Amino acid sequence: MYAFDIERPTSVADAVAALKDEDAQALGGGQTLIPTLKQRLAAPSKLVSLTGIADMQGIANDGDTLRIGGATTHATVAVDTADTYPALADLASHIGDPAVRNRGTIGGSLANNDPSACYPAVALASGATIITNTREIAADDYFQGMFTTALEDGEIVTAISMPVPEKANYQKFVQPASRFALVGVFVAKFADGVRVAVTGASNEGVHRWTEAEDALSADFSAGAIAGLTVSADNLIADLHGSPEYRAHLVKVMTGRAVAAAS
Amino acid sequence: MTTVTMTVNGKPVSENVEGRTLLSTLLRDDLRLTGTHIGCDTSQCGACVVHVNGEAVKSCTMFAIEADGAEVSTIEGQANADGSLNVIQQAFQDHHGLQCGFCTPGMVMTTASLLKENPKPTEAEVRTYLEGNICRCTGYHNIVKAIMAASGQDVSAIAAE
Numbered sequence A: 001m002y003a004f005d006i007e008r009p010t011s012v013a014d015a016v017a018a019l020k021d022e023d024a025q026a027l028g029g030g031q032t033l034i035p036t037l038k039q040r041l042a043a044p045s046k047l048v049s050l051t052g053i054a055d056m057q058g059i060a061n062d063g064d065t066l067r068i069g070g071a072t073t074h075a076t077v078a079v080d081t082a083d084t085y086p087a088l089a090d091l092a093s094h095i096g097d098p099a100v101r102n103r104g105t106i107g108g109s110l111a112n113n114d115p116s117a118c119y120p121a122v123a124l125a126s127g128a129t130i131i132t133n134t135r136e137i138a139a140d141d142y143f144q145g146m147f148t149t150a151l152e153d154g155e156i157v158t159a160i161s162m163p164v165p166e167k168a169n170y171q172k173f174v175q176p177a178s179r180f181a182l183v184g185v186f187v188a189k190f191a192d193g194v195r196v197a198v199t200g201a202s203n204e205g206v207h208r209w210t211e212a213e214d215a216l217s218a219d220f221s222a223g224a225i226a227g228l229t230v231s232a233d234n235l236i237a238d239l240h241g242s243p244e245y246r247a248h249l250v251k252v253m254t255g256r257a258v259a260a261a262s
Numbered sequence B: 001m002t003t004v005t006m007t008v009n010g011k012p013v014s015e016n017v018e019g020r021t022l023l024s025t026l027l028r029d030d031l032r033l034t035g036t037h038i039g040c041d042t043s044q045c046g047a048c049v050v051h052v053n054g055e056a057v058k059s060c061t062m063f064a065i066e067a068d069g070a071e072v073s074t075i076e077g078q079a080n081a082d083g084s085l086n087v088i089q090q091a092f093q094d095h096h097g098l099q100c101g102f103c104t105p106g107m108v109m110t111t112a113s114l115l116k117e118n119p120k121p122t123e124a125e126v127r128t129y130l131e132g133n134i135c136r137c138t139g140y141h142n143i144v145k146a147i148m149a150a151s152g153q154d155v156s157a158i159a160a161e
């Protein structure tokens, strides 16, 4: 790692001010950023740790929407949403391993937007709003391709507003070495329709499968997608799976998620 | 350099560290607590797992400054007060849960977290909880057996008797 300083502000305002310095970068749980720094793929002059900011911690429930602080760890989400949004809790409890979950944060995951990460799928399928220090961004506008989001330099994900569906489920086909999703599908059924978000599959990162959404909004059963096909165009090709294999998995995982949704 | 203060295995310590100093570096190089092992340094293997404020973390993937003010425990603090092995360590010895022993500190620390959260885990729960701890020697069966034994459960049904 190149040398850098670390600041640990206790308010969002102080963190925003600290991030104004040239080459300053936010530090969430560090579970992605620290390995990146070790490889010298990033060279910030200063890291601004967000985990000491009380306003960015914890989960509030206002009935049909959860407000999750941007620095809330995966482990806390897994425990504290078990009753309010079980499919979200289940997703969080299967990210990486226990030590990763004790450090990694939802804001860090959403800011990173790894094409195989889990949180982007639940945020997009739930129609979440990403709340930053300056604005609110709809999930549909926030995710802009692999490792790319609508965030500006120095903008902090302070919270996520997550509508709770009537029924939901996440099916992750685990890539066993990394424990990320080889393909993951999050299905969320709301009173006004179904949203389906796919992670791990596309070169464009997390995305919605709109044909499945239409079919499932008309008939919420695994059979409703039986006649659909997923195109392999622009899906990820790597040593773990071909685009055709991933296309197949998208449909299989969607069917399983619908069958398991509760 | 920044001065960080924390308790490590119950003892107060204070050290000067750089921003980029990892918690694992502070423990191993500054405090000479070399029981915390570095297997991969890329947050994959879990040999470096310690507890920070009671939670298992990979000390190679946390900065020392982030542990300022925290209570840290490492494998060196796990034995009983009289120096005898604690229940988990003894079970690893009894059930041959280690061969080279490189992964063992992380395995023991992760097991301590598991049993705190879930005092009587099933075999499947044990295997799932160990997903972030890699062992290149044992094939895991005897580790799982040791953990089942440490939690006071019957180990006769576990594979690789």
Ligand SMILES: Cc1cc2nc3c(=O)[nH]c(=O)nc-3n(C[C@H](O)[C@H](O)[C@H](O)COP(=O)(O)OP(=O)(O)OC[C@H]3O[C@@H](n4cnc5c(N)ncnc54)[C@H](O)[C@@H]3O)c2cc1C
Pocket: A025, A026, A027, A028, A029, A030, A031, A032, A033, A034, A050, A070, A071, A094, A095, A096, A097, A100, A103, A104, A105, A106, A107, A108, A109, A111, A112, A114, A116, A117, A118, A119, A155, A156, A157, A158, A178, A179, A180, A181, B042, B043, B044
């Ligand atoms: C072994 C292992 C297994 C994993 N398995 C999975 C998995 O199965 N599924 C999965 O989804 N993820 C997985 N991850 C990734 C993990 O979830 C990370 O915690 C997450 O991607 C990044 O969150 P973080 O808080 O650690 O962010 P950091 O690593 O601290 O930061 C990541 C990036 O986000 C920026 N950032 C951090 N917080 C904010 C914020 N609040 N606002 C704006 N920018 C911010 C940082 O500047 C940096 O660019 C795994 C990681 C490891 C090491």
Ligand code: FES
Pocket: B037, B038, B039, B040, B041, B042, B043, B044, B045, B046, B047, B048, B049, B058, B059, B060, B061
């Ligand atoms: S050395 Fe930290 S996880 Fe391998």
Ligand code: FES
Pocket: B097, B098, B099, B100, B101, B102, B103, B104, B134, B135, B136, B137, B138
């Ligand atoms: S005993 Fe050798 S790595 Fe586990």
